Amino acid sequence: MTTPMVEARGVHKSYGGVEVLKGVDLTVVRGEVTCLIGPSGSGKSTLLRCINHLEKHDAGELRVDGDLVGYEARGGKLYERSDKQICAERSQIGMVFQRFNLFQHLTVLENITIGQIKVKGVEPEAARAKARTLLARVGLEGKEQHYPSQISGGQQQRVAIARALAMDPKLMLFDEPTSALDPELVGEVLDVMKDLAASGMTMIVVTHEMNFAREVANSIYFLDGGVIEESGNPRDVLSAPGTERLRSFLSKVL
Amino acid sequence: MTENGDATVKVVPVRHVGQWIAAAFALLLVAMLVHTLFSKLGTGVYSCRLASGIRRCHQIREWRFSWDIVRRYFFTSEILHGLLVTLELTALAMLIGVLLGVLVAVMRLSSNRLLSSLAWTYTWFFRGTPVLVQIVVWYNIAILYPSLSLGIPFSHLTAVHFMTKTVITAYVASIVALGLNEAAYMSEIARAGLISVEEGQTEAAMALGMTRPQTLRSIVLPQAMRVIIPPTGNELISMLKTTSLVSTIGVVDLLGAATNIYSVNFLIMPLLIVASLWYIAVTTVLSVGQFYLERHFAKGALRTPPPTPIQRLRRDLKGIVSNFRIRRRPAEAVR
Numbered sequence: 358m359t360t361p362m363v364e365a366r367g368v369h370k371s372y373g374g375v376e377v378l379k380g381v382d383l384t385v386v387r388g389e390v391t392c393l394i395g396p397s398g399s400g401k402s403t404l405l406r407c408i409n410h411l412e413k414h415d416a417g418e419l420r421v422d423g424d425l426v427g428y429e430a431r432g433g434k435l436y437e438r439s440d441k442q443i444c445a446e447r448s449q450i451g452m453v454f455q456r457f458n459l460f461q462h463l464t465v466l467e468n469i470t471i472g473q474i475k476v477k478g479v480e481p482e483a484a485r486a487k488a489r490t491l492l493a494r495v496g497l498e499g500k501e502q503h504y505p506s507q508i509s510g511g512q513q514q515r516v517a518i519a520r521a522l523a524m525d526p527k528l529m530l531f532d533e534p535t536s537a538l539d540p541e542l543v544g545e546v547l548d549v550m551k552d553l554a555a556s557g558m559t560m561i562v563v564t565h566e567m568n569f570a571r572e573v574a575n576s577i578y579f580l581d582g583g584v585i586e587e588s589g590n591p592r593d594v595l596s597a598p599g600t601e602r603l604r605s606f607l608s609k610v611l
Numbered sequence: 612m613t614e615n616g617d618a619t620v621k622v623v624p625v626r627h628v629g630q631w632i633a634a635a636f637a638l639l640l641v642a643m644l645v646h647t648l649f650s651k652l653g654t655g656v657y658s659c660r661l662a663s664g665i666r667r668c669h670q671i672r673e674w675r676f677s678w679d680i681v682r683r684y685f686f687t688s689e690i691l692h693g694l695l696v697t698l699e700l701t702a703l704a705m706l707i708g709v710l711l712g713v714l715v716a717v718m719r720l721s722s723n724r725l726l727s728s729l730a731w732t733y734t735w736f737f738r739g740t741p742v743l744v745q746i747v748v749w750y751n752i753a754i755l756y757p758s759l760s761l762g763i764p765f766s767h768l769t770a771v772h773f774m775t776k777t778v779i780t781a782y783v784a785s786i787v788a789l790g791l792n793e794a795a796y797m798s799e800i801a802r803a804g805l806i807s808v809e810e811g812q813t814e815a816a817m818a819l820g821m822t823r824p825q826t827l828r829s830i831v832l833p834q835a836m837r838v839i840i841p842p843t844g845n846e847l848i849s850m851l852k853t854t855s856l857v858s859t860i861g862v863v864d865l866l867g868a869a870t871n872i873y874s875v876n877f878l879i880m881p882l883l884i885v886a887s888l889w890y891i892a893v894t895t896v897l898s899v900g901q902f903y904l905e906r907h908f909a910k911g912a913l914r915t916p917p918p919t920p921i922q923r924l925r926r927d928l929k930g931i932v933s934n935f936r937i938r939r940r941p942a943e944a945v946r
Contacts, residue, residue, distance in 0.1 A: 411814060440822060448820025458815035462833045462911045472819035475829060504911035517815075524819060 395580035451521030511542030693868025707790025712797025737795035804835030844901035
């Protein structure tokens, strides 16, 4: 059996005395889509941010592609990785944010090329060619010279996905990618994500879109109060919730 | 409008009588002021000549604002040289101010407590003392540190050694004093700019694998510029005139040159006007530069950038022309 893409064992995280993650276990298999669901404040986003080390977890073991996140184990000790090593790790993990976070001062094309050029040292011309291909893939040809403020939320989020894909990530993290969108724009973003899942990308998606989770996810995790309450096959978890908490959560979102 | 179903109905705008009266009154005051600017004063000196046996005299009258003398001194080499010194001081002091100010701002925002308190103390000290005092102190710094040397701290090993007086001339003291003082103000401006950029921008850059310096340089600073530039333009213009303080330690800047001249010939007002006109001229150029710089850094922040004055003029002219055409059409339609 190959190593899982992401493996979490007893991950803890506190913010100033408030424990947000209280020992989370999670396994993400390569090429699969994992959805994290749960009420707000349950620690879904925090878990996601720990995986690409935007947040430092306090305790527990967190591995991406077999390597510990943020640390190196040598001779029975854990050595904190340097900023440079952490940046190298992050560059292989794509992240899509709830509020898109496109670089406002750069055009759509520049948003997609800047990571390639600055981080991977790709030649500008090659970076632009790749950016155009990716824009076509997310259905946004012809928007190259627009600024983020000139396009709709759904279009911005598709650009954000293209920006993340430009780094050739081995793992994509989505932090409530459709929560800030007008209802009629949700579909276009989910369609792009479905295509991406079909192409075999490993994805972790924090979402409130239960239909998307049911349709696309290979496994689903229900977080509540910083612990995984339930997990498994989406059909089983969503149609036959085993706990009262999940039942009441689903009755609110469905 | 809708009754007739077309746009030919005449719309009568509200008449603002009060505004008209106020405007007319303001216009009157302006006219009076302009008149005094270009009026003449009697000197008490008469010029006389004989014409067909009769002596005719008339009083010599001169410009109230001595425009002829102003014109005579406006382009003299002393004044131009002083202007050059003023521009040099402004540019160098602002350069130090901006670079050091950004550094202090970044330090202030650092998670390292020592760095951020150092930055705070720097701002506190240099904002807390008058800039004129700082200029004089730097000019006399040799009293405190008669010699300067570079070497290993707390030992007697030195690589370079020189007398302070030879290095810190009045000119150097001016640049250092103005630059360090400006950095304290610029650091607060830069800090405001940096914290105005959304946290998400930094996070997105970090998620791409960019390092902190890369994120600062390519993502945060360019967006912070939009907030930083207007007050920096203000600082630049303010600096242009603050440099005139250096005439107190003997640097011959624009004001220094004017003072040197009028202390000999007592043409105080004309020379102060010469200096002031030059300050205003440079300020005007800087303001125009600021407008275009702001426009450049507004990229992406506004859906439609504001028009340049030239674009606006062109648009207005076009508007007048098309307005004229529209007015004529209904008349033709009636026919």
